[in-house]
Amino acid sequence: MRSGAPVIGLLFNPLSGRIRKRKDAIRRVLAGLPGATCSEVTNAPEIKASVDAFIQADIDLLVIVGGDGTVQGVLCHLFATQPLARWPVLTVVPGGTTNMTALDLGICGKPEFILQQLKGYLLKQIPPVFLQRHVLCIEQAGAAKVYGMFFGVGFIARAVIFSQSKIKQLRITGEIYSGIITFGYLVGLIFGRRDGAWAPVRMSIIERNTGVRHGTYAFLFASTLDRLLFGMRPYWGQEKEPLHITFVRQKPKRPLRSLLALLTGHAETLKEQDGYHSCNTGALELLIDDDYIVDGESYRASSQDGPLRITAAGPIIFLGAGR
Incomplete structure (x- = not known):
């Protein structure tokens, strides 16, 4: 300035x-x-x-x-x-x-x-106090590029889409709104729900330098933010790259204990062989036929249009809170 x-x-x-x-x-x-x-x-x-x-x-x-x-x-x-x-x-x-x-x-x-x-x-x-942040760039053939700070698919997308028609009618906002969604997911998980908002997503995940993963996943999210809701930092990759990626396979081991670890900042204890993966990367591609959300706005991806590609744009400069 x-x-x-x-x-x-x-x-x-x-x-x-x-x-x-x-x-x-x-x-x-x-x-x-x-x-x-x-x-x-x-x-x-x-x-x-x-x-x-x-x-x-x-x-x-x-x-x-x-x-x-x-x-x-x-x-x-x-x-x-x-x-x-x-x-x-x-x-x-x-x-x-x-x-x-x-x-x-x-x-x-x-x-x-x-x-x-x-x-x-x-x-x-x-x-x-100036802070730099990268921005997600989400693109797929035949659609305009979408930019934002948080991308989610699977349970995360379904919960947001569901809540926009149900919870918002109650005029609940902020972290109370997010807490209700999180609590609802945990309850569904305890009782073994696998349909509706708890339905998994089938997709292929293509990471730079690590090949392709095919499977059924509870959720995947990507963000350039350092911390998410409730001050969470639910990713534990060590790579020096701007995109934080976390995904969880359907039916992972010890799901309740592991999700509590994600919520309380102890996610580094989670293991890929148990169904949990996190990394930092510069680019990610998904082959998927499902809904996804970017900063609370919903979109639809089709594998017929090729991979959904997520990269980092920027960085851009924000004015942060004073010390």
Whole structure:
């Protein structure tokens, strides 16, 4: 960002999960941010138009007030239209049903309080904390590239898709929302469920330099974030690569104990011969006919269109939480 007072663009999604009940309080804080222009968006065309306007205005900082889905919409449009050299610094105020990107940047709390803190930092000209993160690029022949920070297939995708129609009706958001999904999966696992949201996924996994794995899996996820929900770090690869990959075979050994190890940060004890695999890589390909999710948004993959390829784009620069 340029020295002195930065030029700021604020992208505010009033329909995001944690914002609906706080819209008026958030709008009051936004109005008081120095050097800021605010744009309210509720859909993809509005996000694109607002981002284009901010780029034309040569802003230094783009503040995204929304959830992971809003962040993903911004990332997809910026990658599709702008070279990295023209990007502003990004930061995220967690306002969605899920907010993994913000949490990984150390930003947590009520949106209006975080915006007040940002206002204080700007007025006092406190030195910023910049963080670099790569971004997932998901592509398949015949479809537009999708960018995001978290990819999931198998149980993870089914649970998110199911919850969008059921749990969201209860207006539950944040880590409570994610906790209900996790708890529901554990209960289903204990009682041996293998259908519906617990149905496994058949796929071929092609990793760089390790060949092809064919099989049936409970889930697979990939992320460039250092930590996920609840502060979890459910991957244990040692390779110096930006993509963190973890997948679990259907019917692994000691499933309940092992999933607790994933949730509590002791995943390094899990063994591949027991059905658990994690690594860091630069690229991953999947041959799959199933649904997948990227930052809470659902998509469909077909092996007839060739492999679904996941690579790392960036890195891009975020403004993180102050020390």
